[in-house]
Amino acid sequence: MRYDVAGWVLVAAAGATVLLLVVITAVRASTIVASRRHARERADALPLLLAITDGVDVPLPDDRRAARALGTSAAALVHKVRGADRADLAGWLRRNGFREEALRGLRARRPARRAAAAELYLALDDDPGPVLPLLSDTHARVRATVVRALGEAGAVTAIPAIVEAAVAARGVSTSTAAMAVVQAGPSSASAFGPVWDSADPRARRLAADVAGHLGHADARLHLERALRSEDQMLRTHAAVALGRVGSPLSVGALETALVVAVRGSVEEHAILDALAALDSPREVP
Numbered sequence: 001m002r003y004d005v006a007g008w009v010l011v012a013a014a015g016a017t018v019l020l021l022v023v024i025t026a027v028r029a030s031t032i033v034a035s036r037r038h039a040r041e042r043a044d045a046l047p048l049l050l051a052i053t054d055g056v057d058v059p060l061p062d063d064r065r066a067a068r069a070l071g072t073s074a075a076a077l078v079h080k081v082r083g084a085d086r087a088d089l090a091g092w093l094r095r096n097g098f099r100e101e102a103l104r105g106l107r108a109r110r111p112a113r114r115a116a117a118a119e120l121y122l123a124l125d126d127d128p129g130p131v132l133p134l135l136s137d138t139h140a141r142v143r144a145t146v147v148r149a150l151g152e153a154g155a156v157t158a159i160p161a162i163v164e165a166a167v168a169a170r171g172v173s174t175s176t177a178a179m180a181v182v183q184a185g186p187s188s189a190s191a192f193g194p195v196w197d198s199a200d201p202r203a204r205r206l207a208a209d210v211a212g213h214l215g216h217a218d219a220r221l222h223l224e225r226a227l228r229s230e231d232q233m234l235r236t237h238a239a240v241a242l243g244r245v246g247s248p249l250s251v252g253a254l255e256t257a258l259v260v261a262v263r264g265s266v267e268e269h270a271i272l273d274a275l276a277a278l279d280s281p282r283e284v285p
Helices: 004-053 064-078 083-095 100-105 111-122 129-136 140-152 154-169 176-186 191-196 201-214 218-225 232-245 248-260 266-277
Strands: none
Touching: 004 064, 004 083, 004 154, 064 083, 064 111, 064 248, 083 100, 100 232, 111 129, 111 191, 129 140, 129 154, 140 154, 140 176, 140 266, 154 176, 154 201, 176 201, 191 201, 191 218, 201 218, 201 232, 218 232, 218 266, 232 248, 248 266
8 A cells, every 4th residue: 555655646636747847838928919919019010110101000900919918019119219219109109099098907906017017108109107006916927027118218307216216125126226226317416306315224325326427516515515524335326426426525524434434444445436537645644
């Protein structure tokens, strides 16, 4: 009897293994088929997209799948082109009801549809307001997609919300948020608004990093204030950013911070590097 049980266990394990292999093969085959179908749809859409950017009012295909594929391709192209081409694509999408479809999709039950709807909406409208609630979506993919799409859309007014999402344990990494903010292209440190006064040093570190990367001169006072923070990492990031901003007016604040920095610390090195960048090298006492 013991051997019969062992035999049945082996047979069951073998059967489960075969079933798993069948499932894996089916999933791979389905993925390949879907990928090829999407490639064909993109290829079919390309000449229509070129016609739209040439000012032709291309009629929406009668086939629902083809129509959606064309709309998705047009939306994906909107942020990759500029000027008249972008206006033509966005105008075509709005005329054919895609803005209304996007607004409905933002409330869809499927996460993939909500994410796609956010991308579509931001391709058609300068107001990011309807999309911002999705930064708190229950699905991580949706949150990450919205952050990326806001950056691609140049949604400068959404920068404080992007930063908040990155520090609120919502599955959006600070690096993803920083890339989105950089891509949004704020021309001034004022775009961070309340972030500069955030009680969370992670938010202020992100603002310091981006402002330093973009060389925002008007970030200087915010960064100098951050040098007096109780958070050592924030002080370090602020020093690096001040070196990149490059204002000689920051020398005094950096020298004051150097006096209290721990000898040999990363913070001290960051301050010394910033002073050197400002052509104001100092001897460590």
